[in-house]
Amino acid sequence: MADQAGPSSMKQLKKPRKNVKHGLRLAKAKKLSEKQQIDALERAAMEFEPRDGLQAFSDLPISELSKKGLKKSFFVNMTDIQATSIPVSLKGKDVLAAARTGSGKTLAFLIPTLEILYRRKWGPQDGLGAVIISPTRELAVQIFDVLRSVGAFHSFSAGLVIGGKNLKDERERLARMNILVATPGRLLQHMDQTFGFECDNLQLLILDEADRILDMGFSKTLSALLSHLPKSRQTLLFSATQTQSVSQLARLSLKDPVPIGVDGASGSSATPHALAQHYSVCTLDKKLDVLWSFIKTHLHSKVLVFLSTGKQVRFVFETFCKMHPGIPLLHLHGKQKQSARLTMYTRFTSSQHAVLIATDIAARGLDFPSVDWVVQVDAPEDADTYIHRVGRTARYESSGNGLLLLMPSEEEGMKAALEKKSIKIDNIKIRPSKTQSIQNQLQKLSFQDPEIKYLGQRAFVSYVRSVHLYKDKSIFKVNELPVEKFAESLGLPGAPKIKFLNKDLVKRQKNASRTVAAIQAEIEAEAKQESPDSEDDSEEAAVSSDDDALATAALPPDPEVKDDSKLSISTKPGVRTKYDRMFERKNQNILSAHYSKLVDHGDAVDDEEDFITLKRSNHDLSDTDAIPEIDNLSKRKLKLSRTKRAVAKYGQLGQKLIFDDEGNPHEIYEMVDPAEFYKGGLEGAKEAGKAFVEGEKDKLKGADVVDKMEAKDKKREKKRKRKEREKGIDRDDGHIPELAPPDDDGYISPEFDLPSEDDVECSPPPLKRSRRPASTKEDSKGFEDEEELALQLLRNRR
Structure with missing residues (x-):
């Protein structure tokens, strides 16, 4: 055993030298093979020409690491936009792509991003290599999750920079990022404020949902971002719709872009083929009844409901939750905190049966799996918004349904706008017998809870304001809104005062009066030119102009706003009901900050x-x-x-x-x-009360003793100050005692010592003037001096 152990141990001592040399050779060979693989990938990507039947990701000239990540994430076959755009992007060309929502645009730019950085051997020391800009935080989070899943086998570091997160933590991580997913505002903030954040070596810039970025008012932010980025970069611009602003952005940021799907973006493929689209005509005051009845009849479905404003979303969510529909309710709007928005997004994504009530913040780019219905309670602003809303269902060739509720005044205009986009939508009728009215329930909630009433008022005003601000006035006519019935449908006893509409009416009347006055001035000027010498004519013209001015003051309101009387609450004398008292009641238990905003203080x-x-x-x-x-x-x-x-x-x-x-x-x-x-x-309680009274008496006695001591101290201090004053006055030389220099604490003390309490008590009282006979010489001298002074005064008077 020992002999066998000797030679084997000697072999083990010599073996590491051979292993070191062998390892170096393997490393060199591996480096050569990696370099050869990358060069081969580069040549294959440049020479690749997609064939007609290209479907699988494995047929693309991409690395094995990316193929593993796609296989792990269960991505096997490509969509049309992916098969068309990925080969072009892999060649390093700029791309201007347009495709309908739900067609897989996210992978169309993530795969080229990973491949180009891999082929260029990008590492941590190279800094930032790619920036992906998204319009909303939820879409940025979704892109980041897909990037982590697909790029799991790559060695790149990726970061997420969105609003609502800690800015300090983001600054510490930015220097180590190779790929950055960000929203425009927060990215520009880091570029301007974060020290050491550089984009000089940027290779790729991706703009996802570019039309939405511009619609949200980020055009100036994008211009500032582009000024920070190097011009020698590759840019990929993806959008569901091609607008004029997107074309202008493409001209500014792209160099010789390859258009993909632009010509057919507004054609028949604007919406998914497997989407069943319906609309129904419904009055404004019946919309909530229809929505409630729809939810009650689709308890085993996944429904996404769109409303115009965040205040409407909050009101509908709070009231429907109190009415218990029997299905989980969620809400999503822009005024929520970032953590709440991510929680709602995650819960709806993972739920099988739920209702998400949201604004247009959920209309773009978000991938909610297995959405059965998209219900648009409020009409979209334009056809593009409609396309994005219904695109949340029927994604990736799956089926889905869409329902749009239109008012009678909106039907013709909205149908014409959708026909321009080649969107066919069928009309269905809602049975009144199947619709449940919830107006009484909302009135009860509003009467019991002032917070609900306050939310209803804000929802009412925010909806009217949104209709007032929409650009297409052929569809959205704010003066034809049945505001009184709408307020009643929200559970309110009357329509609140709408301030901005009254201001608009006053402006119109002022403009009309100014127009009439200008016309009158022109007529008077022409009359004076025709007869400048006749004073009678001028006087007649002046009289007529005064009459015209009086007529102008009595002009009726503008015919376009003739129904403005609906916008104010009519107060009729009669029996005061509980709803009248509810409307007169101030919202006591609402935060005083909200209440102070509601109250008109006058100044x-x-x-x-x-x-x-x-x-x-x-x-x-x-x-x-x-x-x-x-x-x-x-x-x-x-x-x-x-x-x-x-x-x-x-x-x-x-x-x-x-x-x-x-x-x-x-x-x-x-x-x-x-x-x-x-x-x-009871006896114990009485004893406790007596003990409390006795304790309070003892406290009062102690307080009295303290008060008496303080009064004595004040009296002594007053007496001491009076004696000091008397001593200072009696000095013949008028010398005032000097003060010593300040001590270490900065206080100044006089040279003399203060008398002690014993001295103050034993010191004799000050002498008072007594009526004594002038027996002493000093007294007699004083009287003689006074007599001489009196005689001199009498002589001077004479």
């Missing part, structure tokens, strides 16, 4: 954002100093009025607290638990 500056204004009687005094008639008003009432104004403006008043030895705050009188207080029965 506040008009703001376009404050749409609801509740008139308030002027009981509270605005400025007591400016009103001379309030002399007889008691101070107590004035103090109360100030307190009410402070509560309305700043919320509840402060609370007085005391702190114990450990620094914990307590109220002055803290209530004891009643169960604990009555543990010993």
Whole structure:
């Protein structure tokens, strides 16, 4: 055993030298093989010409690492846009691609990004190599998840930069990123503010949903971003619709781009082929009834509901949750925090049966699997928005259904706009017998909970404002809205005052009067030119112009806004119901900040954002100093009025607290638990009360002793100061005692010492003038001096 062990151990000592040399050879061979593979990939990509039957990802000239990632993520066959754009992108050319929503644009730019960086041997020391810009945070998160899944076998580092995250954490990680997925605003913020963030070596720039980026007002942000990026880069621009602004952006950022799918983007393939599209005519006040009935009849479906504004989304979500439809309800809008938005997105993605109520923030790019229905309660702004909304279903050749609710005034215009995009939509009728009215339930909720009533008011105003701001006035006619019935359908007792519409009406009337005045001025000028010498004619013209001015002042309102009387609440005398009292009631338990915005204080500056204004009687005094008639008003009432104004403006008043030895705050009188207080029965409670009274008496006695001591100290101090003054006055030389220089603490003390308490008590009282006979020489001298002074005064008077 030992002999066998000797030679074997010697072999093990010599073996590492051979292994080292062998390892070096293998490493060199491996490097050569990797370089040869990359060169072969480069040649194959440049020479690749796609054939007609190209379907599988494995047929593309891409690396084995990318093929493994695709296989792991269960991506086998390509879509049309992928098969057309990926070979062009792999050659390093700029691409301008347009394809319908749900066609797989994300992989169409992620695979070229990974392959180009791999072929160029991009590493951590090379810095940022690719930037992918997305319009919304949810879409950016989705792209990042797909990138991590497909690029799992690559060695690149990828980062996500979106709003709502910690800026400091993002700054620390940016320097190590090779691929960056970002929203435009946050990316520009890092470019301007983050030290060391450089894009000089950028290889690829990808703009996903470019039309949406421009629609959201990021055109200036994009221009600033492009100014930071190098011009020698490859740019891939993907969009579901091709607009004029997208074409302008392409001319600015792309060099000789290859158009893919641009010609047929607005053709018959604008919406998925497996999508069944329907619309139904419905009045505004019946829309919530139809939505509720639809949800109750589709409890085993996955439904995505679109509304115009975030305030409508919140109102519908809160009220429907209280009514318990029997299916999970979720909501998604732009005013939510980033964590809440991601939670809602993840929950709806993973749910089999749910209803997501959302704004157009969920209309672009988001991939919700297995959505059965897309219900558009409010009409989209244009045909492109309709395409993106219904594109959340029937994705990747799966089937889906879409339902659009249109008002009678919107039907013709919306159908014409959809026909221009070659979208065929069928009309279906909703049976009134199958529709359940929820108006009484909403009224009950609004009466019981002022928060619901407040949300209903904001939802009402936000919807009317959205219709007012839409550009296509042939479809959206704000003056034909049945606002009173709409307010009742939301559970409100009446339509709130709509401030911006009244301002618009006043502007129109002013413009009309100015136009008439300008025409009158022109007529007068022409009349004066024809007869400049006749004064009678000029006087007649002046009289006629005055008459015209009076007629102008009595002009009726603009015919376009003749139904504006619907927009204000009519107050009719009669029996006051509980709904009248509900509308008159102030929202007490709503945050005072919201309530102060609702109240019209009179001196506040008009703001376009404050749409609801509740008139308030002027009981509270605005400025007591400016009103001379309030002399007889008691101070107590004035103090109360100030307190009410402070509560309305700043919320509840402060609370007085005391702190114990450990620094914990307590109220002055803290209530004891009643169960604990009555543990010993009524007699125990009485004894506890007596003990409390006795304790308070002892506290008062101690406070009295302290007060008396403080009063004595004040009296002694006063006496001491008086004696010091008298000593200073009696000095013959008038010398004031000098002060010593300041000590270490900065205090200055006089040269003399202060008398002690014993000295103060034993010192004799100051001498008072007594009526004594002038017996001494000093007294006699004083009287003689006074007599001489009196005689001199009498002589001077004479």
